Amino acid sequence: MDVVLNFGGQPKSAEGDPDPWQSKVRPGTVRRVLAYFRPHIGKVALFVLIAALESLAVIATPLLLMRLVNDGILKNDPRLVVMMACLAAGLAVAGGLLELASAYISGRIGQGVTYDLRVQSLSHVQRLPIAFFTRTQTGVLVGRLHTELIMAQQEFTHLLMAATSALTVALVLAELFYLSWLVAVVTLLVIPLFIVPWVYVGRVIQRRTERLMEANANLGGLLQERFNVQGAMLSKLFGRPKEELAEYADRAGRIRTIGVNLSVFGRLAFVMMGLMASLATALVYGVGGNLVLDGAFQLGTLVAIVTLLSRLFGPMVQLSGLQETAQMIVVSFSRIFELLDLKPLIQERPGAVGLARNVAPDIEFENVAFRYPTANEVSLASLEYVRAERKRGETTPEVLRGVSFHVPAGTLTALVGPSGAGKSTITHLVTRLYDPTSGTVRIGGHDLRDLTFDSLRATVGVVSQDAYLFHDTIRENLLYARPTATEDELIEACKGAQIWDLIESLPGGFDTVTGDRGYRMSGGEKQRLAIARLLLKEPTVVVLDEATAHLDSESEAAVQRALKTALRSRTSLVIAHRLSTIREADQILVIDDGGVRESGTHEALLARGGLYAELYHTQFFKPGGNGTGPAGDAVDTLTYEAELDDEPEPLRHVVRGG
Numbered sequence: 001m002d003v004v005l006n007f008g009g010q011p012k013s014a015e016g017d018p019d020p021w022q023s024k025v026r027p028g029t030v031r032r033v034l035a036y037f038r039p040h041i042g043k044v045a046l047f048v049l050i051a052a053l054e055s056l057a058v059i060a061t062p063l064l065l066m067r068l069v070n071d072g073i074l075k076n077d078p079r080l081v082v083m084m085a086c087l088a089a090g091l092a093v094a095g096g097l098l099e100l101a102s103a104y105i106s107g108r109i110g111q112g113v114t115y116d117l118r119v120q121s122l123s124h125v126q127r128l129p130i131a132f133f134t135r136t137q138t139g140v141l142v143g144r145l146h147t148e149l150i151m152a153q154q155e156f157t158h159l160l161m162a163a164t165s166a167l168t169v170a171l172v173l174a175e176l177f178y179l180s181w182l183v184a185v186v187t188l189l190v191i192p193l194f195i196v197p198w199v200y201v202g203r204v205i206q207r208r209t210e211r212l213m214e215a216n217a218n219l220g221g222l223l224q225e226r227f228n229v230q231g232a233m234l235s236k237l238f239g240r241p242k243e244e245l246a247e248y249a250d251r252a253g254r255i256r257t258i259g260v261n262l263s264v265f266g267r268l269a270f271v272m273m274g275l276m277a278s279l280a281t282a283l284v285y286g287v288g289g290n291l292v293l294d295g296a297f298q299l300g301t302l303v304a305i306v307t308l309l310s311r312l313f314g315p316m317v318q319l320s321g322l323q324e325t326a327q328m329i330v331v332s333f334s335r336i337f338e339l340l341d342l343k344p345l346i347q348e349r350p351g352a353v354g355l356a357r358n359v360a361p362d363i364e365f366e367n368v369a370f371r372y373p374t375a376n377e378v379s380l381a382s383l384e385y386v387r388a389e390r391k392r393g394e395t396t397p398e399v400l401r402g403v404s405f406h407v408p409a410g411t412l413t414a415l416v417g418p419s420g421a422g423k424s425t426i427t428h429l430v431t432r433l434y435d436p437t438s439g440t441v442r443i444g445g446h447d448l449r450d451l452t453f454d455s456l457r458a459t460v461g462v463v464s465q466d467a468y469l470f471h472d473t474i475r476e477n478l479l480y481a482r483p484t485a486t487e488d489e490l491i492e493a494c495k496g497a498q499i500w501d502l503i504e505s506l507p508g509g510f511d512t513v514t515g516d517r518g519y520r521m522s523g524g525e526k527q528r529l530a531i532a533r534l535l536l537k538e539p540t541v542v543v544l545d546e547a548t549a550h551l552d553s554e555s556e557a558a559v560q561r562a563l564k565t566a567l568r569s570r571t572s573l574v575i576a577h578r579l580s581t582i583r584e585a586d587q588i589l590v591i592d593d594g595g596v597r598e599s600g601t602h603e604a605l606l607a608r609g610g611l612y613a614e615l616y617h618t619q620f621f622k623p624g625g626n627g628t629g630p631a632g633d634a635v636d637t638l639t640y641e642a643e644l645d646d647e648p649e650p651l652r653h654v655v656r657g658g
């Protein structure tokens with residue numbers, strides 16, 4: 001089956017790039033879809049059985065009514081009248097119960113398949129590399145995993161109902177022929193006149209519904225992007241509320257137009273259904289009434305025929321959308337399969353080993369080269385919003401080349417260098433967010449690719465520049481690092497991270513909500529909470545990106561003290577922005593243009609008079625700096641150093657694990 005479905009309204013792709021909004025269904029998809037129903041085969045069989053009983057109930061009632069009129073009313077038999085009426089009522093109740101049962105079972109099958117698919121796709125997306133997330137538009141991914149799955153499930157329920165309808169229609173037509181072949185033939189000739197326009201209206205409704213979902217997703221994506229704290233802040237700072245509102249209004253206007261259209265067509269469908277039933281009834285009474293007068297059949301038969309016809313239209317209408325429904329299901333599934341078929345670039349090797357815990361390992365880079373993966377390697381064009389840059393055979397530039405260095409166990413290495421030099425990229429390789437293109441990264445003598453993910457995660461702890469906190473309580477954010485931590489352990493970690501005094505002073509204490517992405521905390525507080533999280537995790541390797549944002553002297557000193565605890569006895573790789581950290585490092589690596597340009601201690605590198613000396617004079621040490629940003633840091637940092645000097649344990653000692 002080869003189906004192409006346009007999910008409408010999206011910008012056109014670049015030349016030569018197949019429009020990713022068009023989902024081309026691959027051969028074999030139908031078989032793959034059916035495989036998801038295999039575990040539910042028992043329920044499917046039960047559903048078919050109930051559907052058959054339902055159809056029998058549908059065709060039995062007119063026969064009862066026929067007897068009621070012909071043998072009861074016309075032959076003056078009140079007992080039979082009451083008996084047939086009771087039986088008809090009983091059948092109606094049984095039919096209702098059967099309908100409920102079939103709704104329950106079809107729901108169980110549909111929801112079961114959706115559940116399997118949802119869990120499978122979530123666990124798959126979890127394993128996709130970070131590169132996938134850097135390229136994907138979150139709102140669209142959420143749409144794919146959520147809204148489209150719900151759509152597939154709804155379509156599936158329609159499909160099951162349509163399958164029931166097929167049986168009902170067949171039985172009703174057979175009974176119609178049995179009662180009066182003439183009326184049956186007239187009905188068969190007339191029915192298409194009603195059904196064809198109805199099918200047209202049904203298609204329009206389906207297309208409009210898809211467009212409405214797409215428009216809703218578009219507006220949702222925009223709201224998600226603009227109303228998260230960072231988006232809202234950007235919008236406020238750049239002061240473009242009018243343009244933003246115009247864009248919302250434009251998208252909301254689209255939803256309004258489609259919505260109005262949809263409600264008119266929905267009503268039209270309803271009116272047409274009613275009209276169809278009324279016209280058919282009038283026609284059958286007209287033709288059938290004459291046949292009764294001619295003595296071709298009795299009045300009871302006419303009543304039975306009219307009752308049968310009223311049961312025919314609903315199932316016929318459902319049946320008419322069968323092919324489209326099946327197509328929609330296959331397309332929806334194939335869009336999920338597309339995601340499931342993305343191979344996770346970073347995988348755990350079979351037979352991967354664990355690292356010894358509680359012993360700080362060394363880190364080694366041996367002739368490492370790296371380029372970021374291309375879009376084709378890691379993501380789906382249909383999940384990216386801006387797709388113009390995607391080309392066949394595209395490559396990305398080499399960001400690291402020939403990088404070799406060694407961080408001895410329990411020591412601190414500072415990475416310094418100009419912006420875009422590759423410092424963060426080096427730290428990404430230590431955490432195995434990416435694998436090197438060539439060369440080897442080792443921790444404790446093991447190639448990272450030979451280690452289990454669990455062991456690597458337990459060994460390496462990261463504190464990033466802008467610490468991310470979930471929109472949850474401080475407690476839950478901390479427990480994320482160690483779910484089994486006791487209250488005392490939480491307090492101890494917070495004390496070590498110099499954040500306990502603050503938490504203790506909050507009315508809600510640990511139960512205070514941090515706000516979306518931690519925006520209700522200051523930069524320094526967030527970083528200290530991240531350090532507390534790290535302390536709870538107890539990694540033996542710490543990767544730290546020092547905050548470049550200027551912190552007031554009090555938070556700065558607190559963060560420094562917290563770091564002192566965090567780095568104690570650990571092997572540390574720090575992207576350093578503070579002179580104090582750099583000076584205390586056992587080794588400084590000067591990164592420039594993707595390579596290690598210089599390495600050594602602060603004094604040795606200064607004496608060398610190379611790039612480090614230049615950076616030192618231009619960035620880290622600027623007497624008379626205005627105190628903001630890195631240029632002013634030296635002045636601030638020297639103050640903190642004076643404060644830190646009062647500490648019983650000098651930083652240098654601590655860093656070396658002394």
Ligand SMILES: Nc1ncnc2c1ncn2[C@@H]1O[C@H](COP(=O)(O)OP(=O)(O)OP(=O)(O)O)[C@@H](O)[C@H]1O
Nearest residue numbers: 134372396399417418419420421422423424425426
């Ligand atoms: N996810 C990514 N995909 C593609 N290229 C990237 C990605 N992240 C960084 N780069 C590129 O890799 C190069 C090195 O970036 P990196 O972030 O490692 O530099 P940096 O030294 O940490 O810079 P800064 O000090 O400004 O943070 C830059 O040219 C950058 O544009």
